Amino acid sequence: xxxxxxxxxxxxxxxxxxxxxxxxxxxxxxxxxxxxxxxxxxxxxxxxxxxxxxxxxxxxxxxxxxxxxxxxxxxxxxxxxxxxxxxxxxxxxxxxxxxxxxxxxxxxxxxxxxxxxxxxxxxxxxxxxxxxxxxxxxxxxxxxxxxxxxxxxxxxxxxxxxxxxxxxxxxxxxxxxxxxxxxxxxxxxxxxxxxxxxxxxxxxxxxxxxxxxxxxxxxxxxxxxxxxxxxxxxxxxxxxxxxxxxxxxxxxxxxxxxxxxxxxxxxxxxxxxxxxxxxxxxxxxxxxxxxxxxxxxxxxxxxxxxxxxxxxxxxxxxxxxxxxxxxxxx
Amino acid sequence: xxxxxxxxxxxxxxxxxxxxxxxxxxxxxxxxxxxxxxxxxxxxxxxxxxxxxxxxxxxxxxxxxxxxxxxxxxxxxxxxxxxxxxxxxxxxxxxxxxxxxxxxxxxxxxxxxxxxxxxxxxxxxxxxxxxxxxxxxxxxxxxxxxxxxxxxxxxxxxxxxxxxxxxxxxxxxxxxxxxxxxxxxxxxxxxxxxxxxxxxxxxxxxxxxxxxxxxxxxxxxxxxxxxxxxxxxxxxxxxxxxxxxxxxxxxxxxxxxxxxxxxxxxxxxxxxxxxxxxxxxxxxxxxxxxxxxxxxxxxxxxxxxxxxxxxxxxxxxxxxxxxxxxxxxxxxxxxxxxxxxxxxxxxxxxxxxxxxxxxxxxxxxxxxxxxxxxxxxxxxxxxxxxxxxxxxxxxxxxxxxxxxxxxxxxxxxxxxxxxxxxxxxxxxxxxxxxxxxxxxxxxxxxxxxxxxxxxxxxxxxxxxxxxxxxxxxxxxxxxxxxxxxxxxxxxxxxxxxxxxxxxxxxxxxxxxxxxxxxxxxxxxxxxxxxxxxxxxxxxxxxxxxxxxxxxxxxxxxxxxxxxxxxxxxxxxxxxxxxxxxxxxxxxxxxxxxxxxxxxxxxxxxxxxxxxxxxxxxxxxxxxxxxxxx
Numbered sequence: 041x042x043x044x045x046x047x048x049x050x051x052x053x054x055x056x057x058x059x060x061x062x063x064x065x066x067x068x069x070x071x072x073x074x075x076x077x078x079x080x081x082x083x084x085x086x087x088x089x090x091x092x093x094x095x096x097x098x099x100x101x102x103x104x105x106x107x108x109x110x111x112x113x114x115x116x117x118x119x120x121x122x123x124x125x126x127x128x129x130x131x132x133x134x135x136x137x138x139x140x141x142x143x144x145x146x147x148x149x150x151x152x153x154x155x156x157x158x159x160x161x162x163x164x165x166x167x168x169x170x171x172x173x174x175x176x177x178x179x180x181x182x183x184x185x186x187x188x189x190x191x192x193x194x195x196x197x198x199x200x201x202x203x204x205x206x207x208x209x210x211x212x213x214x215x216x217x218x219x220x221x222x223x224x225x226x227x228x229x230x231x232x233x234x235x236x237x238x239x240x241x242x243x244x245x246x247x248x249x250x251x252x253x254x255x256x257x258x259x260x261x262x263x264x265x266x267x268x269x270x271x272x273x274x275x276x277x278x279x280x281x282x283x284x285x286x287x288x289x290x291x292x293x294x295x296x297x298x299x300x301x302x303x304x305x306x307x308x309x310x311x312x313x314x315x316x317x318x319x320x321x322x323x324x325x326x327x328x329x330x331x332x333x334x335x336x337x338x339x340x341x342x343x344x345x346x347x348x349x350x351x352x353x354x355x356x357x358x359x360x361x362x363x364x365x366x367x368x369x370x
Numbered sequence: 371x372x373x374x375x376x377x378x379x380x381x382x383x384x385x386x387x388x389x390x391x392x393x394x395x396x397x398x399x400x401x402x403x404x405x406x407x408x409x410x411x412x413x414x415x416x417x418x419x420x421x422x423x424x425x426x427x428x429x430x431x432x433x434x435x436x437x438x439x440x441x442x443x444x445x446x447x448x449x450x451x452x453x454x455x456x457x458x459x460x461x462x463x464x465x466x467x468x469x470x471x472x473x474x475x476x477x478x479x480x481x482x483x484x485x486x487x488x489x490x491x492x493x494x495x496x497x498x499x500x501x502x503x504x505x506x507x508x509x510x511x512x513x514x515x516x517x518x519x520x521x522x523x524x525x526x527x528x529x530x531x532x533x534x535x536x537x538x539x540x541x542x543x544x545x546x547x548x549x550x551x552x553x554x555x556x557x558x559x560x561x562x563x564x565x566x567x568x569x570x571x572x573x574x575x576x577x578x579x580x581x582x583x584x585x586x587x588x589x590x591x592x593x594x595x596x597x598x599x600x601x602x603x604x605x606x607x608x609x610x611x612x613x614x615x616x617x618x619x620x621x622x623x624x625x626x627x628x629x630x631x632x633x634x635x636x637x638x639x640x641x642x643x644x645x646x647x648x649x650x651x652x653x654x655x656x657x658x659x660x661x662x663x664x665x666x667x668x669x670x671x672x673x674x675x676x677x678x679x680x681x682x683x684x685x686x687x688x689x690x691x692x693x694x695x696x697x698x699x700x701x702x703x704x705x706x707x708x709x710x711x712x713x714x715x716x717x718x719x720x721x722x723x724x725x726x727x728x729x730x731x732x733x734x735x736x737x738x739x740x741x742x743x744x745x746x747x748x749x750x751x752x753x754x755x756x757x758x759x760x761x762x763x764x765x766x767x768x769x770x771x772x773x774x775x776x777x778x779x780x781x782x783x784x785x786x787x788x789x790x791x792x793x794x795x796x797x798x799x800x801x802x803x804x805x806x807x808x809x810x811x812x813x814x815x816x817x818x819x820x821x822x823x824x825x826x827x828x829x830x831x832x833x834x835x836x837x838x839x840x841x842x843x844x845x846x847x848x849x850x851x852x853x854x855x856x857x858x859x860x861x862x863x864x865x866x867x868x869x870x871x872x873x874x875x876x877x878x879x880x881x882x883x884x885x886x887x888x889x890x891x892x893x894x895x896x897x898x899x900x901x902x903x904x905x906x907x908x909x910x911x912x913x914x915x916x917x918x919x920x921x922x923x924x925x926x927x928x929x930x931x932x933x934x935x936x937x938x939x940x941x942x943x944x945x946x947x948x949x950x951x952x953x954x955x956x957x958x959x960x961x962x963x964x965x966x967x968x969x970x971x972x973x974x975x976x977x978x979x980x981x982x983x984x985x986x987x988x989x990x991x992x993x994x995x996x997x998x999x
Binding site: 265 | 405
């Protein structure tokens with residue numbers, strides 16, 4: 041039983057009661073072997089790659105556009121009254137006869153937002169019709185969010201987790217440090233897949249609530265009747281760096297149906313009568329594949345990092361190999 | 371087209387009800403099961419392409435409904451049993467008379483003649499027309515219908531399995547009368563006789579108008595006539611030495627060629643005598659074996675061909691006889707002294723005689739027969755049957771006396787009565803005596819012109835015989851008939867026949883001696899089957915059709931009484947197994963059967979049912995292959 045499995049089924053009583061964690065590296069090791077010490081050491085050596093530099097309030101391991109008290113030289117500018125004399129570059133004055141002030145790059149922390157799709161389609165059980173039931177897709181998405189949040193927290197980034205359907209259904213306040221990982225776990229555990237997907241509306245609310253820009257990791261199956269593009273575009277236009285983790289269940293491409301059936305959408309309830317034949321199933325598989333490709337094309341054309349997350353791929357393999365190969369982790 | 375099954379109005383009602391039910395079920399079936407999908411948007415893309423096929427899909431559904439209604443209609447049509455009009459008009463009523471007599475056991479068939487007959491009739495059943503009806507009956511010494519007049523091939527086929535050849539002769543007259551009675555008044559009546567034609571000599575003149583308008587057809591079976599037979603078999607014990615016996619038998623060669631026969635006599639399962647006989651063509655050779663000994667119970671005669679090969683009919687190669695068990699009969703003689711009577715009783719060593727005077731009667735002990743000489747005391751228990759010689763005119767006498775007679779004799783007597791067997795009474799002269807006045811149920815066995823003088827009957831459940839004169843007042847005691855009369859009467863009472871110990875003849879009604887108190891008895895045949903037979907007037911009545919030894923068991927007052935007897939075929943007509951290619955009844959000559967086209971069923975409902983099954987099969991396959999959904 042792995043760490044997250046253990047966590048999912050119930051944290052140690054001390055942690056659930058809010059007892060301070062004495063070190064993330066020690067606690068999970070006791071709880072399981074899926075995320076054992078070796079696995080966590082690998083995660084801690086990974087850092088999120090930020091393709092842009094964001095402004096931050098606290099010093100961290102990333103450069104920002106701010107010039108300040110860092111150690112890395114950045115630039116010169118003319119001296120103005122009030123500047124710190126210690127910053128005057130006397131060598132430059134001797135050379136150019138002008139008072140120039142040395143500017144340094146300031147290393148600041150990164151804000152990472154994990155936006156977990158909590159719509160009903162995420163809770164869809166392939167081959168069944170349980171609406172809102174816990175499913176492989178939703179569990180997979182929550183585990184992904186938890187693992188990535190742990191990586192972010194381990195790198196002293198500011199991590200925020202948001203549950204979203206057609207609105208922000210839940211929000212975990214921004215936190216940092218590995219010791220807060222159990223807070224993330226508790227938050228994710230409380231989420232449930234209900235509601236209709238409307239990423240556009242949800243993202244507008246999200247953007248309005250979060251002024252601090254950063255990496256916005258969207259973990260979703262992108263089954264949005266209004267169009268998944270709207271949500272991603274809202275993030276882009278608001279200067280967030282969208283990062284799409286597309287949860288994919290291949291079983292949905294070829295459902296085990298036959299004969300005359302009445303299909304209905306698990307979110308909207310829209311009904312259609314259809315007679316399932318092998319030809320229909322073939323077309324269904326083709327349409328599903330086209331939909332996945334359209335998502336990938338959209339992200340590629342907007343330079344939005346896109347990673348399909350097949351729920352049949354073992355969890356640790358996805359974390360350690362697929363993400364690294366895709367450049368998500370360095 | 372007409373309906374032989376349900377009436378048309380009923381069919382319409384059923385069709386309307388089931389049709390409506392089908393449509394309702396079909397509509398209910400169209401309420402499809404709901405299935406959730408995660409994202410109907412993708413399905414929209416798929417279904418947009420499928421819209422173009424929707425009209426075809428609707429057409430398929432409509433066709434599916436129409437197909438179901440069509441199948442339903444065909445099924446209901448089958449229920450109506452539609453027939454072509456000409457078939458309805460031309461229905462025949464066929465009575466098949468299958469010979470099951472002994473000659474049908476001949477092994478020149480497949481393997482027997484009866485099996486060949488069964489195959490022939492089965493072929494006729496298969497070729498029975500849609501409106502034809504058939505009745506199958508077996509014919510041996512009697513006629514037994516195995517079915518009613520029916521068109522159901524299954525019933526007729528099952529009845530064929532019940533056909534079984536017996537050891538009796540074929541009574542064709544009875545069979546023809548049965549056929550005539552069964553087919554009287556029926557249209558297109560046909561009588562089909564399936565036989566080897568071994569019916570003996572028929573009096574065609576008397577059969578002239580038996581069948582009337584009934585069409586007579588004949589199916590001959592059999593091909594050879596290689597047979598020798600025992601056609602007579604009789605055994606009798608010598609009256610005065612019952613340990614010895616003599617046998618008379620007749621061996622017949624029914625072939626057209628001379629043959630050698632080996633004859634074996636077997637007594638109590640031990641070979642008594644073996645002899646070889648030469649028989650000319652169609653020769654009947656009687657043989658007489660005198661003064662034989664060595665068998666006290668069973669006697670069996672067996673013949674076989676001299677070259678050791680079997681003949682075609684084994685059933686007539688055996689004959690059986692069973693001799694009554696010899697035991698000492700206990701006789702009580704109540705007399706004041708009668709030398710002639712005592713002398714007669716001394717002749718039989720198997721008699722155990724106790725003599726008492728009237729004053730000493732009744733002595734202790736049980737007796738089979740009590741002989742009252744000029745006395746008639748009240749009958750005591752355990753005395754058995756009673757023989758009265760000149761009983762006095764008292765109330766205890768068995769028969770009231772009639773008028774006194776002088777100088778008379780036996781003018782009439784039953785020559786075949788067991789008590790008078792081997793006797794000649796016409797010369798007996800009697801000086802004085804009395805006639806009897808028999809009561810109801812009594813029987814006069816002998817009489818003079820002036821009245822009965824020898825009467826038998828039953829009193830208090832016990833048999834008696836009364837002689838109306840004192841033998842010493844006649845010359846009866848001087849004649850050989852006297853001791854024979856005494857011993858015959860005793861044997862008659864104790865059911866020990868000194869006459870022909872032959873056997874019963876199969877096919878006839880047997881009257882087997884049994885204790886009179888019983889109303890039924892159990893009879894075990896040669897095949898081991900036990901059956902209950904009625905007992906009337908001291909005789910079990912049964913019509914047997916199997917040759918061999920039988921055992922009769924009757925529940926007695928103290929213990930079960932068992933007796934055995936034998937039955938034989940011994941019938942020359944049945945042993946003449948030469949198959950007859952033709953058959954005539956009166957002036958009517960039988961023709962060959964026709965109109966039975968094997969393999970063609972004319973009932974349309976069978977084909978309709980097959981069509982529905984095939985169509986359902988095709989529909990099932992195409993449905994599961996997704997061709998029709």
